[in-house]
Amino acid sequence: MNNYFDSMFARKEFLARLIVHSLQTTSGWLELACAVMIMLSTYWLSLKILSVVSRHTQQQKNIRFPLLHHLFSRLLWPILLFISTIIAIVVWRDSTGESVLWLQITVFAARWLLMIRIIMAILHNAIPNNLFNDYYERSLSTFLWVCFVLWLTSLDTFIIRLLKSLALPVGSTSLSLYTVITGSIIVGIAIIIAMWLSRITEQRILKAEKLDVNLRYVLVKIIKTLLVVIAVLIALPMVGINLTILSVFGGALGVGLGLGLQKIASNYVSGFIILADHSVRPGDRLNINNFTGYVTKITARFVVLRSSDGSEALIPNDTFVSNTVINDSYSSKIMSTNLTMQVAYNTNLPQALEILKEAAAKQVRVCDDPKPNSFVTSFSDSGITLYVNYWIHDPENGFMSINSAILMEIWNRFKEVGIEFSFPKQEIRILNDAGDPIIYDTMPKPVNNVETKPTYPEPLPTELNVSSSYRSGQQTHHDQQ
Template structure:
């Protein structure tokens, strides 16, 4: 006995043969080719207008490439549907009826790939999943067209078992996994899109952007879970039990994790720490490069990065060089010999500082005579810089080279430690 899908396919094939004999298939081909051509032109125009700049991030390039590929099947599908509606007034359209589900499957594949690339833009395993999604969608379409899909679904539903009074089948489990996955992907995709827009909002400072993006992501993921649970067949009231268990867990062993998350929101709300600040905490000095709800990324001077829990910034003393003012005072100590002209040395040091563009003119550089030491006279060059971490080492090196070169030209000596040793003869010791 033939299934409904087989009867429908046979009817479409008979209609297609009839249209070929009557010549109406040429109109359908014309509509199809015109739709594909116009969709290609619109996609090309979109790609040219929305092409990222040369210095754009890799994430933006991936996002725009995926969106451009998604645009073609969507435009082609819309144009074919419009063309079929117009052509139905004069001819039957079995060819377009076959093309539309194919274009829909292609659009579905590109839509899923686009969401995956937006959510997991930096992962290399996406290529394998893209192929898997493509094969899965095309296989489902083929099974639907050939009429085998209802039989397979019935077979999966027959493979079942019971947990208490609840009957579970392979089909129910598969549907639950797909529903939960799609719900979470949509939530993560919306969160990534909103987060990108929030981080570009110039009206908000960086802390407000970070906390708003984190709250938005958390709320969307929570909403996705609440939507997915009823689709899987889980009663939402079970969350009350889970919430009680979570509260007990926080009280027994997860209080440190909860403390880090709460501390993260406190740091973002009270504006005590910003991205780009130079701080010293827990015997580590570096620049804040990232603020998350659990830890702060601190880039050390040697290039390494320390992930410091947010709780540390709340309970420990934090030394910030850029809390209220990004300017920082640097002191370069230099010692000259007693026979060297002090005024000339001080003028050379001051002129070397004024030649450097990175040194601020207000407050202006100052050279002071600190003390008369055992081996020479100690001078100090006091300067102020705007970006202490960006080029402090290079600035010190440049200043020292300039001062050393001028000292050699003017005969100014930089002494080394000297000790006077006297040897007494034995007879003098007896006297």
């Protein structure tokens, strides 16, 4: 039985000659038609099953295991094709007694397709979507199918022998090009699996509400680093690379850290420091270099600050260790804000101050403790300046809406009680102590045909008194006496 299944999955030598020979016989064409029918029928059956499953999942708002659902939808057709082809091979051999070619190639293709789709599903879950897009997926799939053709035609043996003959000296030892390539592939696979496991662990840890937020991020970074290091240490011996060779690269890495990579190393270590001492946490409101924003993400190299207008700043981690940072939410999340306005001098000030406090306290976002408070701050030329101060418990949602709501409430309450807002006034009064103005004849008449010069009386004394009263620069009152 073992020999039977070994021959079923054994690679055919001289494949091109076997294909030509198969196409010259009736049984070869029947086997090819059988293989095509199996491919089409299993593909149609998989579409029907997936349509039923999709209708069932659409009724459910949340899919409990999205990875398993994705794997099922991607692997259903290869699994059906693989199983159906194996059954067809057994039936064909038992009924005809002839060897198979096309059905065996179909089994190889189904097995390879199954492997490719498993790899793609793991990559989609291990790598963020913005890094592993459709272009890279198609390129990797094409590369894997080329490898399948090389393996199927036995050309891989020649290529492997050529790569092993090319040696690369490293210190006292040498590495073949084949070892370097296979080692890179295996290390890459191990790192991807480590990233996948770290991503699953990260999701679990970040959902643990009993742990402190900064402690969660520290655990996530430590676990991710340990998994990647362990993956590399396990993968290298698997391909025959001695770990002592890494001492050469370790020395080069130490020199690089001492010269050009010290800033990166400083940022990486600073990231652990700011998370461990709780100086910066996700959601904090920070002010750095005249930029105010909220912490949305803490990475190994920088912290992302997002301002109220949507712009984002990437601040290196060592900035939080070596420079002064204003953290508005370090000890408490609530923040204070205020509004100022002017009222007329005939205002009932105690009533106006009470209205200011009530208008602020009426808003849902305003904190009850400490309570809003209002004050008289100054007596200005146009009116009395009032000040209201209040605290809000969600400053990340902005101040514009809450300030507008409080001002609208104050406007409506002032209109109800008749309190008038102050505005600039200017009144001009021109005063004259004399009676009616005297009209002078400025054209002198000649006397005895002798022209005389005009004479004018002394000007009457006048007093000009100017005070103000204008609204919006449009109305002016003149009172002449």
